[in-house]
Amino acid sequence: MTTHSPRVFSGMQPTGNLTLGNYLGALVNFVALQEREEFERLYCVVDLHAITTAQEPAALARATREVAAAYIASGLDPKRSIIFNQSRVSAHAELGWIFTCVARMGWLNRMTQFKEKAGKHKENASVGLFSYPTLMAADILAYRATHVPVGEDQKQHLELTRDIAAKFNNDFNVPDFFPLPEPLIQPDTARIMSLRDGKNKMSKSDPSDMSRINLTDDADLIAQKIRKAKTDPEPLPSEPDGLAERPEAQNLIGIFAALSGVSVTEVLAEYGGQGFGAFKPALADLTVAKIAPIGDEMRRLMETPDEIDAVLADGAERAAALARPILREIYDTLGLIGGGSA
Numbered sequence: 001m002t003t004h005s006p007r008v009f010s011g012m013q014p015t016g017n018l019t020l021g022n023y024l025g026a027l028v029n030f031v032a033l034q035e036r037e038e039f040e041r042l043y044c045v046v047d048l049h050a051i052t053t054a055q056e057p058a059a060l061a062r063a064t065r066e067v068a069a070a071y072i073a074s075g076l077d078p079k080r081s082i083i084f085n086q087s088r089v090s091a092h093a094e095l096g097w098i099f100t101c102v103a104r105m106g107w108l109n110r111m112t113q114f115k116e117k118a119g120k121h122k123e124n125a126s127v128g129l130f131s132y133p134t135l136m137a138a139d140i141l142a143y144r145a146t147h148v149p150v151g152e153d154q155k156q157h158l159e160l161t162r163d164i165a166a167k168f169n170n171d172f173n174v175p176d177f178f179p180l181p182e183p184l185i186q187p188d189t190a191r192i193m194s195l196r197d198g199k200n201k202m203s204k205s206d207p208s209d210m211s212r213i214n215l216t217d218d219a220d221l222i223a224q225k226i227r228k229a230k231t232d233p234e235p236l237p238s239e240p241d242g243l244a245e246r247p248e249a250q251n252l253i254g255i256f257a258a259l260s261g262v263s264v265t266e267v268l269a270e271y272g273g274q275g276f277g278a279f280k281p282a283l284a285d286l287t288v289a290k291i292a293p294i295g296d297e298m299r300r301l302m303e304t305p306d307e308i309d310a311v312l313a314d315g316a317e318r319a320a321a322l323a324r325p326i327l328r329e330i331y332d333t334l335g336l337i338g339g340g341s342a
């Protein structure tokens with residue numbers, strides 16, 4: 001059995017403002033992996049995934065640069081990590097098609113994210129929205145990536161990626177051709193919840209802007225959103241057990257712990273017994289201190305889009321060089337004579 005060299009791949013969609021959920025659930029992890037020398041790292045802005053729902057072209061182009069700016073502003077170094085946008089490397093679309101022929105209708109029918117996103121209008125959803133996870137599998141496996149840092153909501157898509165990899169290896173009798181990639185999910189920050197309802201995920205698509213902290217919110221707006229965050233009337237507990245059945249309190253304490261790099265137990269040791277009146281100002285100060293500088297840096301970068309474009313172009317070239325020989329092998333394995341442009 002060959003062993004695949006450790007390679008990290010992850011992506012984010014350029015479909016609106018990135019939130020504190022994207023930051024704590026994924027970006028912090030992307031940056032932490034930079035310190036792990038054993039990994040090669042690719043971080044993609046998945047613009048082809050964005051068009052599974054309608055996008056205004058100018059807004060899509062801007063959002064693509066903005067996600068790249070968020071990557072850089074959060075601490076990703078374009079020299080140490082490959083940063084690029086998906087549509088620039090044709091291997092994604094090519095392998096995506098091949099995987100739509102490997103994945104089974106039944107597998108995709110079980111995907112909860114499609115059901116959520118398509119809602120009541122399933123018949124009107126794009127075919128791309130339905131087959132979205134096959135393109136995600138292509139993103140990862142075009143590089144034979146072994147590790148994928150994501151939030152909890154992507155776990156099912158990663159399982160599908162593994163199923164596709166295993167079926168391909170098996171159907172074409174090429175054992176270990178693709179690795180079975182592992183999700184890297186940080187349990188404490190895997191699901192950051194809405195500030196208006198502790199039972200719903202914080203999401204860039206929530207109609208209420210008060211439900212989320214956007215990475216581009218300024219200090220005043222961040223503080224205001226934390227001040228107005230939904231809570232309950234009880235004082236904070238002294239132990240984590242006391243947070244059960246208190247989703248809003250649990251979420252705010254979890255955010256504090258993640259942003260300050262200490263455990264929930266330690267946060268409660270300090271704030272247990274106090275009301276939200278004492279805790280919220282401390283959380284607001286901390287969130288402003290950590291997030292506002294990222295927004296400032298993103299704005300600075302967005303003023304020089306040429307610099308961002310240069311990072312994306314360079315990243316795409318390096319990514320394509322990694323994907324090209326793998327794709328060549330895939331076409332050969334399938335009997336597709338001379339296939340592929342990448």
Ligand code: AMP
Binds near residue numbers: 012023026151
């Ligand atoms: P998306 O914005 O859907 O492209 O998501 C990009 C990444 O952020 C994925 O790894 C998601 O799992 C992660 N993510 C999005 N929202 C949250 C959240 N509220 N809590 C934790 N992770 C999240």
Ligand code: TRP
Binds near residue numbers: 139154157
């Ligand atoms: N589906 C992911 C999301 O919505 C984005 C994504 C696309 C991705 N391709 C990926 C994440 C590959 C990790 C690896 O968040």
